Amino acid sequence: MDDERLTEQAEKLFGKDYWLIDLLPKQAPGDGTGRYFDAERYFMEPRRLKELYNRFARIVIKLNCYCGILVSRPAAGSWARDPEPEQLEQWFQHCASQRRGADHLEVLTSDGGSMLTLSRGDLYMTLYSPSEELLGTLGQLAASEGLFLRQPEKTREEA
Numbered sequence: 001m002d003d004e005r006l007t008e009q010a011e012k013l014f015g016k017d018y019w020l021i022d023l024l025p026k027q028a029p030g031d032g033t034g035r036y037f038d039a040e041r042y043f044m045e046p047r048r049l050k051e052l053y054n055r056f057a058r059i060v061i062k063l064n065c066y067c068g069i070l071v072s073r074p075a076a077g078s079w080a081r082d083p084e085p086e087q088l089e090q091w092f093q094h095c096a097s098q099r100r101g102a103d104h105l106e107v108l109t110s111d112g113g114s115m116l117t118l119s120r121g122d123l124y125m126t127l128y129s130p131s132e133e134l135l136g137t138l139g140q141l142a143a144s145e146g147l148f149l150r151q152p153e154k155t156r157e158e159a
Helices: 003-013 036-044 046-063 085-096 132-144
Strands: 018-022 069-073 078-081 104-109 115-119 124-128 148-150
Touching: 003 069, 003 078, 003 104, 018 132, 036 046, 046 069, 046 085, 046 115, 046 132, 069 085, 085 104, 085 115, 124 132, 132 148
Parallel strands: none
Antiparallel strands: 018 124, 018 148, 069 078, 069 104, 104 115, 115 124
């Protein structure tokens, strides 16, 4: 598939069911009883954010052992098939930086059926349209990095 068709496929996946690879096993309460915003500030510190993004990179590197991937850095305008692990790590670290053009990454499975995304400054990766097999694999890979694979809780508007 050419870059334009891959981008179209990625855009279609944004409307599908999604899961999160997150620091927390479930959504923190929004009633102020916890210390979520203090924890968020703590993990957004540049050194810690880079550490978290290294975990995300290792998940994708390990995932590439089980399936082919196509990676886009939309600021670069192209897709790379099965990039080298060092290149993936560099792109994730670039996304953790505050530099322009480091806004997000998109990782399509080679069959185009599922996608992982990471936006600069997020403390989670989003997984769109996963198969049961992919959920099982990514659940184990997330756990190996001390992270959690979970479905986001429905808001009142979605329910």
